[in-house]
Amino acid sequence: MSVTSKDDVDGILKFVADCDGKFEDSKCDIKESDLGGLGVFAKTDIAKDEAILTLNKSSIFSASNSSISNLLCENDIDGMLALNIAFIYETTVFKDTSHWYPFLRTVRFRDDQGHLNLPPSFWHANGKQLLKGTSFDTLFDALTPEEEIIQGFKIAVDLARKWNGEFRLEIPKGFLDIDEKNYDENFNLALEKFISVAYTLSSRGFEIDAYHETALVPVADLFNHHVSRPDLKFVSLYDVCDKCGEPGMCKHLIAEGYLEAQQREQCKSTTGNAATRVIDDDLISRLENGLGGERSDNDTDTEEEDNLTQNPDECVDIVLKNDVRQGQEIFNSYGELSNVFLLARYGFAIPGNQYDIVHLGPDFIKISKKEDRHQEKFKWWSQVGHGLFSAWYAQMRQEDEEDEESEIQSDGSRQGVNGEMQDGSGEEEEEEDEDEDEDEDDGLKSWLSQLYIDVNGEPSPSTWALASLLTLTPAQWESFFSQKATPHISDSIVNEEKLPFLAKTGNLHAKKLLSKLLKDKQLPVPIGEHPIGAKGVTDAMHQSARILIQSEHDILNKCLKRLS
Structure with a gap:
């Protein structure tokens, strides 16, 4: 969500106008949003496919067009680290001499009370305590400070000293000037400011093209996020020269x-x-x-005439993909992200997020540690069972979808001219699901990540399967193997005909086990304002924690109702 001040809006619009950009301010209004901060609202009905913002790429700010772009390139600094360093130099060293300063000065990395905007991984211990035990903590380990950004800060400090020594380039005061007399204190204060800038820029950056990569785009960053119904699409030609940014043959x-x-x-x-x-x-x-x-001379005249109009390939556009009504807030989207990702990357959480889950991995681990009789089953599940079950379950889903597709095609009621599905169902959805599963496996590399409850209160297939496995009697457990289990359980031959039993959701013993686990899991939801005197806890931290925990609380309650 935007943290731009209302007082800055006129300056941003003037900068856009001075850059020959076009914002439909006759049809759009920038004002306070119920979601907090500013938002963009329709003054009148606007039809889809209309561009409400058009900017030449020369008016956006990136590391590639910054005042220190050549220095960053020479030192092989790119990505968000390059954008972060460039922003700091542009706003502290070059200031009024910078073309982008009228816009960049409106990008605020402190809240209204003067607190730095920090990701939860760098919150004060009291703030982190609010999120202990949530999926934010247990599934993604997002409360642990990222070493990458600390290393990035050290690189930035070294470069600032190097450039100052070689070119007498001023070191950004308050950001990269570390006083050796009080090194530790100054280092930590400057590091927090550096992280705050990085966190703020990551929430406002747009992927532009191969040259600019991620950049700041005036006005575009004022549109708020909608989890399921965004109204906008961001249009930019990506395939340009990565050395100069020109489209076509440069x-x-x-x-x-x-x-x-x-x-x-x-x-x-x-x-x-x-x-x-x-x-x-x-x-x-x-x-x-x-x-x-x-x-x-005719060539020169033609060039001057061409410069009077914007080349679409050299512009970025914000285009409506939905009709919007008068008075409606116009929303962008950061993607189909849970509150964990929204808070970790962009600094906010939204109530009722349809992509939230509740992670149960650590809760199952507690069960294994409490009772010795479960340890053998956990060992088998982690080494063999999860892989076998997941493969069987994926095959079963594929067969069901193929059967359904065959029925639809034989009916002919939804068949296209060449027998293709007009609604895009079946194979494409399956491929998307497989891609998502692969991303999760690659990112988390743990069977524990598959133990969760979804937003509808439905346990994941692996959650049901493990709960069913743990409640097997000794005789049922032994029947899972084609021969008696050996001391090396990973060498045992599994009777795969028994795997469908784990997928059954009506197992009363499994329901009982899950119900107990969920009741023990529930965390108290923070209510009201944050405790007075709680050091390091801001209103924004408290509000974000309350939304995230309330979401998990609601999911657990939905699941408990299903199980009862």
Whole structure:
């Protein structure tokens, strides 16, 4: 959500106008949102496909077009670290001499009370305590400080000292100037400011193209997030030259093509290795002059006329993909993300998030540690069972979907001209699900990650299966193997015909076990304002924790109702 002040809006719109950008302020209004901060609202009915913001890429701010872009490039600094360093220099060193400063000065990394906007991994211990035991903590370990950003800060400090020594470039005060006399204290204060800037920029950045990568876009960052019904799409040509940002055939591509042709010719005429040539400014200049030829006055006139209109390939657009009604807030989307990701990456959580889950991995581990009789089953599940069950379950789903697709096609009521599904169901959805599963496995690499309750209060297949497994009698447990279980359980031959039993959701013993686990799991929901005198806990922290815990509380209650 935007933390831009209402007092800054006029300055942002003036910057857009000065850059020949176009914001439909006759149809849109920027004002306070019920979600907090500012939002963009429709002054009148607006039809879908209309562009309500158009900006030339020269008016956006990225590391690639910043005042220190050449220094960042020479030191191989890119990505969000480059954007973070560039922003700090632009707003503290170059300031009024910077083309982007009228816009960048409105990007605030402190709240109205002056507190830094920090990710939960860098909250005070009292703030982190609010999220202990939630999926934020147990599934994603998102309360542990990221070493990557600390290393990024150290790199930024070293570069600032290097550039100051070599070019007398001023070191950004309050950000990268570490006083050696009180090193630890100054380091931690500057680190927090650096992290706050990074956190703020990550919540406002847009992926632009191969040259700019992630950049800040005036006005575009004022649209609030909607979890299920966004109204906008962000349009930008991504395939541009990664060295200059130009679309189509630019001087760099011409030079590269020229060198490749020259090297091919050399290879034909010599048996040895051809000398490697370098693309430099002199070569580019000679190629431009040679290929361009003499320019007439008519050519100049044509160029001036072309510059009067924006080249669509050099612009970014915010386009409506829905009709919006007068008075309606116009929403963007950060993606289909749970509150855990929204809070960790963007600094907010939303009530009723349909992508929330409750993670149960640590709660099952507690069960295994309490009772020795469960340990053998846990060992089998972690080493063998989870993999077998997941493969069987995926195959079962695939067969069910293929059967359903066959029935629909034989009916013909939803069949296209060539027998293709017009609603896009079946195979495409299956592939999307498989991609999501692969992403989860790659990111978490643990069977524990598959133990959760979804937003509808439905236990995941692995959750049902493990609960059923733990409630098996000794005789039922032994029947899972084609031969008697050996001391090395991973070598035992599994009777796969027994796997469907684990997927049954009506097992009373499994329901009882899950019900007890869920009741023990519930955390108290923070109510009212945060406790007076709670050091390091801000209103924003308390509100975000309350929303996230309330969501998990509601999910657990839904599941308990299903189980009862």
